[in-house]
Amino acid sequence: MADIPFDVDGVLVHGYHAKPAFGRHWDEQLETDFRISRTDFRECFIGTVFESEVLTGKLSLYEALKEVLPTIGYDGDPQKLIDYWMERDAVTTPGLLPYVERLHVCPSVRLFIATNQESVRASYLMNTMGFGRYFQDIFNSARLGVLKPNPQFFARIEELLNRPSEKPTFFDDRENVVEAARLAGWDARQFDRPTDILKSKIVVSMLAGD
Secondary structure: EEEEEOOEOOOOOOOOOOHHHHHOOOOOOHHHHOOOOOHHHHHHHHHHHHHHOOOOOOOOOHHHHHHHHHOOOOOOHHHHHHHHHHHOOEEOOOOHHHHHHHHOOOEEEEEEHHHHHHHHHHHHHHHHHHOHOOEEEEEEEHHHHOOOHHHHHHOOOOOOOOOOOOOOEEEEHHHHHHHHHHOOOOOOEOOOOOOHEEEHHHHHHHHOOO
């Protein structure tokens, strides 16, 4: 049995990528649609409370936005921005799902998601975007209480998988995360485009036998 976790942004979702040439930004029209400066949003929210509190499950996305948005010029309902964010950041990476679908039907494969995400988007990914059709579970940072590339992120996933002798095959766009996963014993591969999953001998073997 092969356990294969995928990262979200830059891998499953065509969004932020460690290499800008491969990415897209959900917030490109944020200033036009909400009159919120993208720079202010990133500096006052994403780079502060979102990364330190929301992504680790200490504070809900709604409550965090409720505190920060008025300080950067938006007094509306935070839920409107959350809905906008989820919808705009829901573009599946072109060409990847056919591989996922083929792996999903392999009887000796279990697919998972391993990602730095808060709980609202984790649910959105699995239910609204439909990733729950292919992936057995989502191991997100808010659930685990720790962010990649912290070694505890990978250790806690192994505990949940309950397969200590079998190391997962993992795909992520960030090289530092890939290196951390490898140090944890995982077969980790850096992802730029869908064909990069074919760098894994296990994936190639599974696809050949599907």
